[in-house]
Amino acid sequence: MLKLQTILLAVGLGLFSLLYFGLNTKPKKFDSIERNRAMSTQNTDISNLIRDVQSTLSPTQAALLIALEREIEAASTDSLKSELLKQLSGKWFEYKQPHIAGFYAEQIAEIENTVEAWSITGTSFAATFKGPFEEKVKTYSLDRAVAAFENAISIDPVDVRSKVNLALCYVERPPEQNPMKGVLMLLDYDKKYPDNPLVLLNLGRLGIKTGQYEKAIGRLERVIKIAPENTQSYCLLAVAYEKAGNVEKAAFHQAKCK
Secondary structure, eight states: OHHHHHHHHHHHHHTTOOOOOOOOOSOHHHHHHHHHHHHHHHHHHHHHHHHHHHTTSOHHHHHHHHHHHHHHHHOOSHHHHHHHHHHHHHHHHHTTOHHHHHHHHHHHHHHHOOHHHHHHHHHHHHTTTTSSOOHHHHHHHHHHHHHHHHHHHHHOTTOHHHHHHHHHHHHHSOOTTOTTHHHHHHHHHHHHSTTOHHHHHHHHHHHHHTTOHHHHHHHHHHHHHHOTTOHHHHHHHHHHHHHHTOHHHHHHHHHHOO
16 A cells, blocks of 8 residues: 555656746837846845755865856856756755755746756756745746746747646646635646547546546556556556455556566
């Protein structure tokens, strides 16, 4: 039982590996003012968050980060700056501060402007949702993760993975006015992209979480038929069948779970 719960948690975290922009009818002057104000607010927020964790760093860690910052400032090309930012972002992730890693990943994405870069940014911020972070960190991370996945979708409107990851942001951090937003987005994707393994997998995971074991089993069995190499579906099915009281099938799928 404990092993299966551990597997479920790991799979849930692993799935974070997530809407189009509306027409802009505001005059460019006001749009520019709003953008500058937003950037100023974001920089203030991240400065405060970095200050909050500085005391947890060792002198060696702090010195390395400062050295990388100086190299980035002196970088003569965007490609060099991007590579150095990747090192800096990676260090912050290594120091278990994914929201700060996300901040620097966002700068990389602004340079490269690819689906992959924006997805990495969103995933970095989303890593705070289940971590031991203060509410202000999670709130900041949600806003930035949503923006990152929306940017990825704007580059490739048919990228289902970014759409699913965006929905999962709202599943993990439901809006107060619309707590079912993330779930409804996934259900809508299930209609638009029938038999998409990623959509079915996440709906199956949510089914387990909400006690809808038979629905979860149905969706996860479909994943196996569509993508039999997807080992996550076996892990989740092991949990779903155990919760539903089918010990034999739980054991069968547990044996295939890696």
